[in-house]
Amino acid sequence: DIQMTQSPSTLSASVGDRVTITCRASQSISSWLAWYQQKPGKAPKLLIYKASSLESGVPSRFSGSGSGTEFTLTISSLQPDDFATYYCQQYNSYLTFGGGTKVEIK
Amino acid sequence: QVQLQESGPGLVKPSQTLSLTCTVSGGSISSGDYYWSWIRQPPGKGLEWIGYIYYSGSTYYNPSLKSRVTISVDTSKNQFSLKLSSVTAADTAVYYCARPNTAMRPWDAFDIWGQGTMVTVSS
Numbered sequence: 001d002i003q004m005t006q007s008p009s010t011l012s013a014s015v016g017d018r019v020t021i022t023c024r025a026s027q028s029i030s031s032w033l034a035w036y037q038q039k040p041g042k043a044p045k046l047l048i049y050k051a052s053s054l055e056s057g058v059p060s061r062f063s064g065s066g067s068g069t070e071f072t073l074t075i076s077s078l079q080p081d082d083f084a085t086y087y088c089q090q091y092n093s094y095l096t097f098g099g100g101t102k103v104e105i106k
Numbered sequence: 107q108v109q110l111q112e113s114g115p116g117l118v119k120p121s122q123t124l125s126l127t128c129t130v131s132g133g134s135i136s137s138g139d140y141y142w143s144w145i146r147q148p149p150g151k152g153l154e155w156i157g158y159i160y161y162s163g164s165t166y167y168n169p170s171l172k173s174r175v176t177i178s179v180d181t182s183k184n185q186f187s188l189k190l191s192s193v194t195a196a197d198t199a200v201y202y203c204a205r206p207n208t209a210m211r212p213w214d215a216f217d218i219w220g221q222g223t224m225v226t227v228s229s
Contacts, residue, residue: 043221
């Protein structure tokens with residue numbers, strides 16, 4: 001099984017901050033990685049697929065990078081609507097998710 | 107656009123079988139374009155992929171749940187279903203159905219999700 005480890009588990013930030021979340025895979029997954037945003041009581045929303053491709057309709061302040069085993073999700077300027085939990089997901093070898101990163105208001 | 111809607115009992119007794127259905131609207135399962143998945147999320151925890159089904163009935167399950175999971179499809183109703191047997195409190199979760207971003211890829215990111223349905227396992 002491929003394990004996905006996200007860090008940090010919680011992040012406190014202010015509006016306008018640049019935020020970076022890391023996801024590490026236990027083995028190489030090439031670029032087969034997605035990022036999701038989830039708000040309480042809602043289904044996850046796809047932000048990034050194939051490590052760096054922005055899903056249609058997602059603001060350009062979101063970006064993804066990385067390949068192999070280390071990946072990052074960056075929010076260039078945090079907006080009030082961005083306070084949420086973020087998950088990574090690998091789809092190189094079936095499907096596994098990271099444990100999540102909660103972005104809180106500082 | 108394609109929409110997914112989960113339905114089923116919100117309360118299941120321990121040792122019984124959890125049964126949920128996902129109804130697809132705005133698209134046809136029998137088009138054969140996509141693999142259709144179930145994903146769950148225990149309260150306050152992360153996401154766990156359960157398995158997928160193709161319109162032909164071909165399935166693949168998470169090895170950790172394989173012995174208890176059955177996913178089936180009814181193309182005439184444009185639905186696919188989940189059965190999870192011998193449930194315990196650990197199976198209490200929000201259950202989502204989801205469709206991948208790319209046609210004909212069994213392993214992919216998910217761009218379309220149902221709203222989710224909470225299932226509680228309790229006597």
